[in-house]
Amino acid sequence: MPNARELQPLEVPPGTGALDVLPELRRALDGDGPALLPVPAGEPTAAAGLAGPLAPPEDDPADPTALVIATSGSTGAAKGVLLPASALRASAAATHRRLGGPGTWLLAMPAHHVAGVQVLVRALLAGTEPHAVDITGGFRPEGFTAAAGAALAAPGRHYTALVPTQLSRLLEAGGPALTALAGFDAVLLGGAATPPALLQRARAAGVRVTTTYGMSETSGGCVYDGVPLDIAEVRIDAEDDTGPILLAGPMRARGYRHRPDAAEFDGRWFRTGDLGRMRDDRLEVLGRADDVIISGGVNIAPLPVERVLTEQPGVRESCVLGVEDPEWGQVVVAAVVPDPAEPPRPEDLRAAVRERLGPAATPKRVEFLAELPLRGPGKPDRRGLAERFGGRST
Known part of the structure; x- marks a missing residue:
């Protein structure tokens, strides 16, 4: 031209x-x-x-x-x-x-x-x-x-x-x-x-x-x-x-x-x-293909897990991701923004996911945050959250 x-x-x-x-x-x-x-x-x-x-x-x-x-x-x-x-x-x-x-x-x-x-x-x-x-x-x-x-x-x-x-x-x-x-x-x-x-x-x-x-x-x-x-x-x-x-x-x-x-x-x-x-x-929409968690050979889409978590009383927001694990390859972890006036119990959140989506999708670790880190126009910063979790499971 x-x-x-x-x-x-x-x-x-x-x-x-x-x-x-x-x-x-x-x-x-x-x-x-x-x-x-x-x-x-x-x-x-x-x-x-x-x-x-x-x-x-x-x-x-x-x-x-x-x-x-x-x-x-x-x-x-x-x-x-x-x-x-x-x-x-x-x-x-x-x-x-x-x-x-x-x-x-x-x-x-x-x-x-x-x-x-x-x-x-x-x-x-x-x-x-x-x-x-x-x-x-x-x-x-x-x-x-x-x-x-x-x-x-x-x-x-x-x-x-x-x-x-x-x-x-x-x-x-x-x-x-x-x-x-x-x-x-x-x-x-x-x-x-x-x-x-x-x-x-x-x-x-x-x-x-x-x-x-x-x-x-x-x-x-x-x-x-x-x-x-x-x-x-x-x-x-x-x-x-x-x-x-x-x-x-x-x-x-x-x-x-x-x-x-x-x-x-x-x-x-x-x-x-x-x-x-x-x-x-x-x-x-089930989420990014890149975000799919493979834990013990089972594919887990984070978005359905996030939907179950945010339906629970006392949960305002959530972000689910996978972190490396020597036994399972990856495990599911969840960052949750609770209602300060009525925070949920982590064990209740895990039980809700287990009942709806099964054991593989159940977060092995739930961490409460005041707010989710964001990037761009309102998207959760999954990379930053993965660094926060440090690749460890509990």
């Missing part, structure tokens, strides 16, 4: 400052100017090695690459996800169709991640003025309440997007924060698996929660409450009912920066690396 378009870093401030990038984001969606590489403000080297001229397979004059989202996924290896303007637009339009039409959006998470930037994209395409929560000092219920008040004052429908940890904090705060949250026509919830108990609490409190499944490679969420958006296709690549999840549709990324032959992009399908199954025409 004689005049290759440039991929330029775009420093995105946190909170309300993220709204300052709207003009540049609009130009990128229109193909007018360079492609943009969103990075956290003050961290211009956060996506080192990704900026520069786009190679021919990475761009198309008829459908220019608008954004490149830097993501490490679950492997820790930096990747740049090439998102054409058409993919971002298709995703935003399909979201509005599913939710009941365009509306006013409230940004409550960092906009250099795909979930945050898509909030801004949806607002631009809806022609509405987005609002943002001040998260410069961290996400706080009072900050959400103030920003939500401004967003809810606009006419029409109202939407926001959260990760489970944010939803949990707003439910715990109650009062004005919960009232504001319940005022939205839809609250998209993604970034990490949502504990069923948290979902039940939210809906019982009048919050219109919609769980989402997707990733940077699919322009964000493309499966809502287990049902694909009208542009998305889901396939389970397995002879039986459980196996790798594949996704297809116009919201799919063009590929990875500097990786024209990435195996994840298989024809028109994207191989997610997640395991799932279909239940009553709904997708049930």
Whole structure:
């Protein structure tokens, strides 16, 4: 390509400052100017090695690459996800169709991640003025309440997007924060698996929660409450009912920066690396294939264990992982965030898992934490937790 378009870093401030990038984001969606590489403000080297001229397979004059989202996924290896303007637009339009039409959006998470930037994209395409929560000092219920008040004052429908940890904090705060949250026509919830108990609490409190499944490679969420958006296709690549999840549709990324032959992009399908199954025409995500624990020759998916744990009284959050063990190869361990007012007993948690999922899935060790360490947009830091457990079992 004689005049290759440039991929330029775009420093995105946190909170309300993220709204300052709207003009540049609009130009990128229109193909007018360079492609943009969103990075956290003050961290211009956060996506080192990704900026520069786009190679021919990475761009198309008829459908220019608008954004490149830097993501490490679950492997820790930096990747740049090439998102054409058409993919971002298709995703935003399909979201509005599913939710009941365009509306006013409230940004409550960092906009250099795909979930945050898509909030801004949806607002631009809806022609509405987005609002943002001040998260410069961290996400706080009072900050959400103030920003939500401004967003809810606009006419029409109202939407926001959260990760489970944010939803949990707003439910715990109650009062004005919960009232504001319940005022939205839809609250998209993604970034990490949502504990069923948290979902039940939210809906019982009048919050219109919609769980989402997707990733940077699919322009964000493309499966809502287990049902694909009208542009998305889901396939389970397995002879039986459980196996790798594949996704297809116009919201799919063009590929990875500097990786024209990435195996994840298989024809028109994207191989997610997640395991799932279909239940009553709904997708049930079982977690990352890389996270499967092999203990004594038995394969254990962490997510079903986490679901059992978070259904127990006194459990707010959990993260299950495997650590090395000389006898079993790996053993199951669990990090649990308890309710300080009514903490559960570890032996009761283990008994609940044993009854529902059997002995192999039962955690050999349960450790209580004040909060789970996180990385990215609300995902538990499994690597950090594994280091904390030190590879030992008890």
